[in-house]
Amino acid sequence: xxxxxxxEEKNPMEDFLRMDRIPHIWCPGCGIGTVVTSFAEAMKxxxxxxxxVAVVSGIGCTGRVAGxxxxxxxxxxxxxxxxxxTGLKLANPELKVVVFSGDGDIVGIGGNHLIxxxxxxxxxxxxxxxxxxxxxxxxQVAATxxxxxxxxxxxxGNFEYAFNLxxxxxTCGATYVARWTSLHIRRVTKSIQExxxxxxxxxxxxxxxxxxxxxxxxRLGDGLNLLKYYYDKSEIQHxxxxxxxxxxxxxxxxxxxxxxxxxxxFLDCMNAHLQKALGExxxxxxxxx
Amino acid sequence: MTIPFGNLKPKKGDIHINKEMCKGCxxxxxxxxxxxxxxxxxxxxxxxxxxxxxxxxxxxxxQLCEAICPEFAIFVxxxxxxxxxxxxxxxx
Amino acid sequence: xxxxxxxxxGVLTGAHYLxxxxxxxxxxxxxxxxxxxxxxxxxxxxxxxxxxERIPFVGGIFIQMEDELASITALIGASWGGQKAMxxxxxxxxxxxxxxxxxxxxxxxxxxxxxxxxxxxxxxLPTLTxxxxxxxxxxxxxxxxxxxxxxxxxxxxxxxxxxxxxxxxETYRVPVFIMADECVGHMHExxxxxxxxxxxxVERKWYQGPKDKYLPYKPDKDLVPFMVKTGDGYRFHTTGxxxxxxxxxxxxxxxxxxxxxxxxxxxxxxxxxxxxxQEDQIDHAEVVxxxxxxxxxxxxxxVQLARKAGIKVGTMRLxxxxxxxxxxxxxxxxxxxxxxxxxxxxxxxxxxxxxxSFGQAPVIGxxxxxxxxxxxxxxxxxxxxxxx
Numbered sequence: 001x002x003x004x005x006x007x008e009e010k011n012p013m014e015d016f017l018r019m020d021r022i023p024h025i026w027c028p029g030c031g032i033g034t035v036v037t038s039f040a041e042a043m044k045x046x047x048x049x050x051x052x053v054a055v056v057s058g059i060g061c062t063g064r065v066a067g068x069x070x071x072x073x074x075x076x077x078x079x080x081x082x083x084x085x086t087g088l089k090l091a092n093p094e095l096k097v098v099v100f101s102g103d104g105d106i107v108g109i110g111g112n113h114l115i116x117x118x119x120x121x122x123x124x125x126x127x128x129x130x131x132x133x134x135x136x137x138x139x140q141v142a143a144t145x146x147x148x149x150x151x152x153x154x155x156x157g158n159f160e161y162a163f164n165l166x167x168x169x170x171t172c173g174a175t176y177v178a179r180w181t182s183l184h185i186r187r188v189t190k191s192i193q194e195x196x197x198x199x200x201x202x203x204x205x206x207x208x209x210x211x212x213x214x215x216x217x218x219r220l221g222d223g224l225n226l227l228k229y230y231y232d233k234s235e236i237q238h239x240x241x242x243x244x245x246x247x248x249x250x251x252x253x254x255x256x257x258x259x260x261x262x263x264x265x266f267l268d269c270m271n272a273h274l275q276k277a278l279g280e281x282x283x284x285x286x287x288x289x
Numbered sequence: 290m291t292i293p294f295g296n297l298k299p300k301k302g303d304i305h306i307n308k309e310m311c312k313g314c315x316x317x318x319x320x321x322x323x324x325x326x327x328x329x330x331x332x333x334x335x336x337x338x339x340x341x342x343x344x345x346x347x348x349x350x351x352q353l354c355e356a357i358c359p360e361f362a363i364f365v366x367x368x369x370x371x372x373x374x375x376x377x378x379x380x381x
Numbered sequence: 382x383x384x385x386x387x388x389x390x391g392v393l394t395g396a397h398y399l400x401x402x403x404x405x406x407x408x409x410x411x412x413x414x415x416x417x418x419x420x421x422x423x424x425x426x427x428x429x430x431x432x433x434e435r436i437p438f439v440g441g442i443f444i445q446m447e448d449e450l451a452s453i454t455a456l457i458g459a460s461w462g463g464q465k466a467m468x469x470x471x472x473x474x475x476x477x478x479x480x481x482x483x484x485x486x487x488x489x490x491x492x493x494x495x496x497x498x499x500x501x502x503x504x505x506l507p508t509l510t511x512x513x514x515x516x517x518x519x520x521x522x523x524x525x526x527x528x529x530x531x532x533x534x535x536x537x538x539x540x541x542x543x544x545x546x547x548x549x550x551e552t553y554r555v556p557v558f559i560m561a562d563e564c565v566g567h568m569h570e571x572x573x574x575x576x577x578x579x580x581x582x583v584e585r586k587w588y589q590g591p592k593d594k595y596l597p598y599k600p601d602k603d604l605v606p607f608m609v610k611t612g613d614g615y616r617f618h619t620t621g622x623x624x625x626x627x628x629x630x631x632x633x634x635x636x637x638x639x640x641x642x643x644x645x646x647x648x649x650x651x652x653x654x655x656x657x658x659q660e661d662q663i664d665h666a667e668v669v670x671x672x673x674x675x676x677x678x679x680x681x682x683x684v685q686l687a688r689k690a691g692i693k694v695g696t697m698r699l700x701x702x703x704x705x706x707x708x709x710x711x712x713x714x715x716x717x718x719x720x721x722x723x724x725x726x727x728x729x730x731x732x733x734x735x736x737x738s739f740g741q742a743p744v745i746g747x748x749x750x751x752x753x754x755x756x757x758x759x760x761x762x763x764x765x766x767x768x769x
Binding site for chain 1 (some may be wrong): 390416418437438439440441442444446447448450451452454455456457458459460461462463464466480481484610611612613614615616617618619620621622629630
């Protein structure tokens with residue numbers, strides 16, 4: 001059978017996408033679509049009731065993900081996806097809440113919320129798509145931009161230190177921390193599955209190409225060139241010490257699953273503690289009878 | 290006990306390309322392990338070169354193109370066996 | 382919307398001696414609020430403390446978030462998760478919440494925010510009263526939108542209006558504000574809490590139709606769209622971007638016109654059902670004193686003295702400050718000599734009165750920067766001036 005002009009067979013992504021909004025707005029060579037595909041595959045493979053999955057995004061290119069996925073989805077304000085997810089999860093603990101947003105949104109303006117949600121071990125999954133800039137607004141410098149990169153608000157090169165995200169999140173108390181690139185398609189899927197099966201604060205950083213801005217401004221080529229960089233320079237080190245996984249400009253990318261541990265979540269702690277303090281009078285929350 | 294290796298067949302895939310959704314990034318072409326695809330000379334409505342199949346028999350249904358495409362524009366279905374074969378498992 | 386009975390676990394039936402802050406917390410619990418996300422700020426902190434003490438026995442969540450931005454956003458998430466949600470704050474925290482108040486209005490999320498006002502601007506007078514946020518509550522976030530704001534004048538009203546605030550927010554799917562102030566918040570008075578079965582509550586309109594036909598922002602006859610609970614399989618999308626009936630972002634002028642008009646008309650067209658004022662001796666009045674919150678109690682004294690002096694003074698106490706009773710003011714402006722508007726700010730609601738008078742009657746404000754309540758003599762002086 002030869003390939004058809006327009007697929008007559010049903011595209012397997014149709015169950016996970018709002019097809020009336022496709023094609024999406026992301027640029028040619030952008031990695032976000034790949035991460036969404038990996039995420040959809042993880043949803044397919046997991047045993048979850050997909051009606052109970054809620055996706056919350058912030059503002060930015062990755063922030064548009066909420067608008068394309070066919071789950072109960074929320075496109076909130078810049079940096080506030082994590083507290084939104086916190087409220088959603090605490091109001092209905094049966095939900096599986098995924099925050100799907102970009103590095104500028106989660107770590108820049110949303111930094112405070114990131115560290116506190118990790119501290120509290122809120123039972124949510126944060127997928128942080130890291131393209132090293134604020135892409136939607138034109139490629140400005142971000143808290144994750146490596147030193148030396150050229151960005152529209154660092155036109156002579158960035159001189160600020162960048163966050164080492166796995167280190168930051170591990171220090172704050174996250175119980176699952178992984179980093180992959182969008183090229184590691186099946187490993188991203190597996191990480192998402194593992195994180196969804198866990199309880200606690202999970203953080204998956206996915207490094208993706210930003211062709212129109214980051215790559216163009218730094219003369220790094222197109223999506224294929226960036227994927228080649230990921231292929232050449234990424235090194236899988238499961239369980240690596242997150243202090244060592246910082247990223248230099250076009251430098252080594254240490255990827256893998258760095259942290260995977262068990263710790264009581266915010267609700268676990270609340271119920272256990274108040275039960276102990278108040279005895280029978282305490283009305284437990286979110287606990288099935 | 291003999292393991293019937295002789296009866297195992299490589300899977301084959303039918304590739305479905307949505308030319309109009311493609312943005313010509315070239316990921317599928319580059320990362321297909323069997324060089325089944327190449328960028329065509331034709332333009333789609335948006336002016337991109339979608340991929341075309343040049344080596345259809347080589348497709349082993351690894352679905353890597355499907356997984357890496359950022360536009361959800363390509364997917365692979367398992368080519369049906371002509372005779373009754375073993376039940377194949379889902380992709381690795 | 383559905384009328385429901387209060388959950389007795391949250392209702393502290395009886396006569397109590399409470400301050401306004403505590404009464405707000407009790408009002409929330411009685412109204413069925415089971416999610417509170419807040420941040421401490423004087424003079425509102427006691428509400429959060431009270432809620433945190435009581436909620437373990439009622440069943441629900443109290444979470445002190447890392448800042449007010451997180452608090453308001455968590456409330457929006459919780460409301461979409463199906464819970465009644467509230468927070469409490471004061472001036473500086475209120476300013477921090479503004480962006481996401483806009484998000485709540487845009488997403489049409491029911492929630493209640495109490496602002497126990499203090500002297501401003503900026504850090505101002507943390508421990509002393511003021512009423513300087515009355516314009517901010519309506520116009521604080523960017524763009525055109527409508528909200529509802531109530532103004533309690535006593536701890537009893539703090540309790541009653543919190544319940545009313547929840548009912549209004551559920552009915553109209555809009556953020557509702559309780560604009561208290563430090564005086565009312567910290568004043569201790571008798572608060573009578575009725576038995577649970579005497580408290581009437583309203584729940585948001587839940588969609589009951591087929592899942593594939595659900596349109597999150599299609600207005601019903603009362604202009605309020607039906608809501609669903611996250612997790613019930615509707616697979617809806619909602620966004621802060623300008624959106625159409627499907628909840629999908631649409632970036633063009635036509636949808637903007639539809640979307641913004643919908644948000645505004647929802648409240649404006651229902652305003653007659655929402656507005657509540659308390660009038661006294663308005664017919665045949667020469668002067669009408671328009672006030673709200675703690676200032677209305679001080680005005681009572683001034684009005685007593687003025688009436689003793691023979692001036693025909695009527696009073697209008699604004700229980701709902703927003704939507705503003707434009708029609709009533711316009712009507713009265715044609716009949717009275719002047720309005721007197723005392724408030725603990727340099728003229729915010731007095732501007733609205735002026736606007737709605739259409740020049741038919743002068744408006745004599747009695748501004749005050751806050752820090753303490755008015756001296757009744759100052760209001761009396763203004764009434765006497767108005768009577769001339």
